Amino acid sequence: MKTKQYNKVPYVRGPCDLPARVVRMERSAWKRSVPELLSASNIQIVQMLQEDGLLPDWHGKVCPHCWKGKLSSKTRHDMLQYRCTANKCGKFVVPHYLHPLFQVSSGCTHKPLQLQAALLLLRLTGVKTAAARLLFHVDHKMYESLGKCLDVPPKTYVERKKKIVFGNRRSWTDAEADESTFGRNIQPKKGKKCVQWEQWSGLVQRGKPKTLVLSSVSPPLTVKRAPGPGAIRKVDRKPLAVKHLQDRKIVLHSDSAKSYKLKLSGMVHDAVVHCKKRVKVKGKYQWLKPKYTHVVKHKLPDGRQLSVNAGTQHIDCAWRYLKDRLPLNHSMLSLPSPCAPRSEGLNTSIGTAVTICGLKRASL
Numbered sequence: 001m002k003t004k005q006y007n008k009v010p011y012v013r014g015p016c017d018l019p020a021r022v023v024r025m026e027r028s029a030w031k032r033s034v035p036e037l038l039s040a041s042n043i044q045i046v047q048m049l050q051e052d053g054l055l056p057d058w059h060g061k062v063c064p065h066c067w068k069g070k071l072s073s074k075t076r077h078d079m080l081q082y083r084c085t086a087n088k089c090g091k092f093v094v095p096h097y098l099h100p101l102f103q104v105s106s107g108c109t110h111k112p113l114q115l116q117a118a119l120l121l122l123r124l125t126g127v128k129t130a131a132a133r134l135l136f137h138v139d140h141k142m143y144e145s146l147g148k149c150l151d152v153p154p155k156t157y158v159e160r161k162k163k164i165v166f167g168n169r170r171s172w173t174d175a176e177a178d179e180s181t182f183g184r185n186i187q188p189k190k191g192k193k194c195v196q197w198e199q200w201s202g203l204v205q206r207g208k209p210k211t212l213v214l215s216s217v218s219p220p221l222t223v224k225r226a227p228g229p230g231a232i233r234k235v236d237r238k239p240l241a242v243k244h245l246q247d248r249k250i251v252l253h254s255d256s257a258k259s260y261k262l263k264l265s266g267m268v269h270d271a272v273v274h275c276k277k278r279v280k281v282k283g284k285y286q287w288l289k290p291k292y293t294h295v296v297k298h299k300l301p302d303g304r305q306l307s308v309n310a311g312t313q314h315i316d317c318a319w320r321y322l323k324d325r326l327p328l329n330h331s332m333l334s335l336p337s338p339c340a341p342r343s344e345g346l347n348t349s350i351g352t353a354v355t356i357c358g359l360k361r362a363s364l
Helices: 006-008 034-039 042-051 111-126 131-136 140-160 234-245 313-325 349-357
Strands: 072-073 080-084 173-186 195-205 208-217 251-256 267-272 277-280 285-289 292-301 305-310
Touching: 034 042, 034 111, 034 131, 042 080, 042 111, 111 140, 131 140, 173 277, 195 234, 195 313, 208 234, 208 277, 208 313, 251 305, 267 292
Parallel strands: 173 251, 251 267
Antiparallel strands: 072 080, 173 195, 195 208, 277 285, 292 305
């Protein structure tokens, strides 16, 4: 039962990037549908995609063939194409030329733009490759390559957005830290301890999902029967904490791992214990359920007191989002991983899912 003290503490303090109202996915609808895309004409599909921001307007741009003339819009064979105005060029350019998602092909491999847009919609909704192949009678390689191309823009965006700042050094803000394991790689030449785990550390500020920082760590080798690599070590935790949290006025929420007890200036820390506790009540032993959240009062360096809600709900949502989509992204592009060869259990790296989660606003 929620107490009065619990209700007085806001879940996210201060301004945030979260939407004002909760979106009900079962009641929401997308702007486009598969029947609408498939039934559109060649000109209508181009106008739809340009209206949605998926296709550029080549009118007035420099010709990509001769780099001298400019392109003017012209309809040719019931298809909106752009023609170069240079005398020696005069070539036609389709709207999806050099597009990172849509393909320009001819012959038996040609796929109309309507079909490619419908497959893109299926890919965004999470339809599996086998289902899409049966529904549209297309090669599975085309659907998988569309997924690879779809991961390039967010990957490029995350790599360019290098600087993520926690807090504003004026008021105290909440942040959550946790680590998770995604797979393992067996190295038989290492002896008894031959299992290398793929472990990642996460850090996010409450109310700002765009501040999600995921870093690959190198846990020690373990035996084959080990359930996992254990909690993050202090040697991996300290550089990340000094880089992102030192002198930033951060209230850090984490689990009870010892490495999170690192003391830094401008940071206070609290933890929750994610395990059952055996206590003796009236002469009988009972098991108490773990407390994933509880109200904690911190004494700040200036003498004031601050009540916060301890727990790691936001970063746990990020881990859940990644683990749900790793099986779907088994053929995607990936970032460098500590497990360079194949990993047992999950035949993929977390790199691609990391880039997607960095842009997924509704995942936290």
